[in-house]
Amino acid sequence: MSAETAWQATGASPRILLVEDSDTQALQLRRMLETEGFLVSRAGSAEAALEALNGPLPALVIADYHLPGINGDELVRRIRLNVRARALPVLMLTDAQGGDLERQGLESGADAYAPKSAGREIILLRLRALLRRGEGETDPGAESPGAGFRPARLLLVDDGPTHRLWLASLLAADGDRVETIGSAGAEFTARTDGPWDGVLVNLAGMPTGGLDLLRQLEALRQAGAGFRIVALEGSRPAAAFEAGADDVLPAEAGAEVIRLRVRALVRRKLLREENRRIENAMREQLREVERARAEAASAEARAALSGALARANAELESANQALRDTQGKLVQAAKMASLGELVAGIAHEINNPLAFILAHQGTVSRLLAQVSPRVAEDAEATRLLDKAMARADSMSMGLRRIQDLVGNLRKFSRLDEAGAQEVDVPEAIGTILVLLTHKLSDRILVERDLAAPRILRCSPALLNQVVMNVVGNAADAIEGQGRIRLATFIDSGEYVIEVSDSGAGVPEAIRGRIFEPFFTTKPIGAGTGLGLSIAYAVVEAHGGSIAVDDAPWEGGGARFTIRVPLEGAA
Numbered sequence: 001m002s003a004e005t006a007w008q009a010t011g012a013s014p015r016i017l018l019v020e021d022s023d024t025q026a027l028q029l030r031r032m033l034e035t036e037g038f039l040v041s042r043a044g045s046a047e048a049a050l051e052a053l054n055g056p057l058p059a060l061v062i063a064d065y066h067l068p069g070i071n072g073d074e075l076v077r078r079i080r081l082n083v084r085a086r087a088l089p090v091l092m093l094t095d096a097q098g099g100d101l102e103r104q105g106l107e108s109g110a111d112a113y114a115p116k117s118a119g120r121e122i123i124l125l126r127l128r129a130l131l132r133r134g135e136g137e138t139d140p141g142a143e144s145p146g147a148g149f150r151p152a153r154l155l156l157v158d159d160g161p162t163h164r165l166w167l168a169s170l171l172a173a174d175g176d177r178v179e180t181i182g183s184a185g186a187e188f189t190a191r192t193d194g195p196w197d198g199v200l201v202n203l204a205g206m207p208t209g210g211l212d213l214l215r216q217l218e219a220l221r222q223a224g225a226g227f228r229i230v231a232l233e234g235s236r237p238a239a240a241f242e243a244g245a246d247d248v249l250p251a252e253a254g255a256e257v258i259r260l261r262v263r264a265l266v267r268r269k270l271l272r273e274e275n276r277r278i279e280n281a282m283r284e285q286l287r288e289v290e291r292a293r294a295e296a297a298s299a300e301a302r303a304a305l306s307g308a309l310a311r312a313n314a315e316l317e318s319a320n321q322a323l324r325d326t327q328g329k330l331v332q333a334a335k336m337a338s339l340g341e342l343v344a345g346i347a348h349e350i351n352n353p354l355a356f357i358l359a360h361q362g363t364v365s366r367l368l369a370q371v372s373p374r375v376a377e378d379a380e381a382t383r384l385l386d387k388a389m390a391r392a393d394s395m396s397m398g399l400r401r402i403q404d405l406v407g408n409l410r411k412f413s414r415l416d417e418a419g420a421q422e423v424d425v426p427e428a429i430g431t432i433l434v435l436l437t438h439k440l441s442d443r444i445l446v447e448r449d450l451a452a453p454r455i456l457r458c459s460p461a462l463l464n465q466v467v468m469n470v471v472g473n474a475a476d477a478i479e480g481q482g483r484i485r486l487a488t489f490i491d492s493g494e495y496v497i498e499v500s501d502s503g504a505g506v507p508e509a510i511r512g513r514i515f516e517p518f519f520t521t522k523p524i525g526a527g528t529g530l531g532l533s534i535a536y537a538v539v540e541a542h543g544g545s546i547a548v549d550d551a552p553w554e555g556g557g558a559r560f561t562i563r564v565p566l567e568g569a570a
Helices: 003-010 023-035 046-052 072-081 099-107 120-132 161-172 185-191 207-222 237-243 255-375 379-413 425-435 460-477 531-541
Strands: 015-019 039-043 060-064 090-094 112-115 153-157 177-181 198-202 228-232 247-249 421-424 444-450 455-458 482-491 494-501 545-550 558-565
Touching: 015 023, 015 046, 023 039, 023 120, 039 046, 046 060, 046 072, 060 072, 060 120, 072 090, 090 120, 099 255, 112 120, 112 255, 120 237, 120 247, 153 161, 161 177, 161 198, 161 255, 198 207, 198 255, 207 228, 207 237, 228 255, 237 247, 247 255, 255 379, 421 425, 425 444, 425 460, 460 482, 460 494, 460 531, 460 558, 531 545, 531 558
Parallel strands: 015 039, 015 060, 060 090, 090 112, 153 177, 153 198, 198 228, 228 247, 444 482
Antiparallel strands: 421 455, 482 494, 494 558, 545 558
């Protein structure tokens, strides 16, 4: 659809900027154009016209050649220098006669030239021809954005071989690429599918005056071709314009006029093509800028989200750690409470019967001692009595060991003591080893090197549990025969307890995790993974530290080092 047809279809009228300094001629031209349905705005000088072009662009500019100040040809040159307005169609008018003015006007960049004396019909035909190829046209052959300079591609249709050769030479003189054909239908159809910029048709001698050929070319343009059409043979200009010609020249037109008219139309086509390249490049740049902005905004959003996620993860990890610590402490408290209940039960259920048995065992031993002199003469009775007295002594020894075990349990738990106490470290270690006899038995040699002061002020129950956990784990780590070494000494103002074993040791990869709650290397069901976690929390509560490294002897093993402040050591 042409630009004018589009305007008519939408009900809008094309706006024309009329640049005319003469009030009388401006009034005549305005009336003529408004009668044809155009909207007309007027500028009395080239300077005023340039100022008006800073606003919304018109559909077309009609400019007088002779203007006060800046002349008409200079006005067109300045329009062509502006990227925004360079493709604006310009029709130049003048009162003067002569080919030189037309040449100057067209070479300045005007798209068409008409003398004011040409009459209303010619002016309107040229105006409508310029509007016919409007902004909505497409050029399939247009180069991609950013293309360089290229010559115009022209097609010359002329049935006269001699005249065709002359016209081809004339057009090629400007550096354009010219291809020539006749008007025969088959030849034309086969060779007009290229990306032509302009087509020059010599209507003279063609069937039906060449109008069918013009209509065929116009149909190709309506289908999307972007070339311009110049017709030679001015006897019926109105019919040629109506058939699709953009410009019509008389058959007797000179070489300079033909060259200028063809160049003007092709130049306008190339200007539009260049404008499209520039607009596409600008749109692409804008898209790149928008993409960059979107990517930057997305990156900022991702960074903010990543930061928020990192903070949330850190807070979650902190909460999980606090939960694990709390859970470990709860388990520890539950274990200690259970142990307290056990000890209380033992004290209640065992101590009283034990005391009763011990008292009666003593009575039995005294009675047996009293009976012994009376049966001295009876050898068999004496033998039996001695055996009974030996068994009574063995019973007494077993009962005393039970009594000591219950006492050690009470010493370990110290449920009857609160807060920090003065703990006899060698005695506490001895108690722990007694309680772990079932693990140590006769397969593990326990060495003691207790060089530190005997007394340490701490929480007895908690400290005993730390050492008991470490020694118990050391015993579990030893398969078959082995040894455990317990040492105490003073180092840098700290009370140090070392527990070394000859077991498999703790791999470097998991040393950072062995104090985590529920982390264990023991088989399922053999451990909860809370012992060392509780030990770590207990030592930390005393303001100390616990660490693990390799045992100080050959053959492997682990060494746990417990450090607590020296306050209260004596």
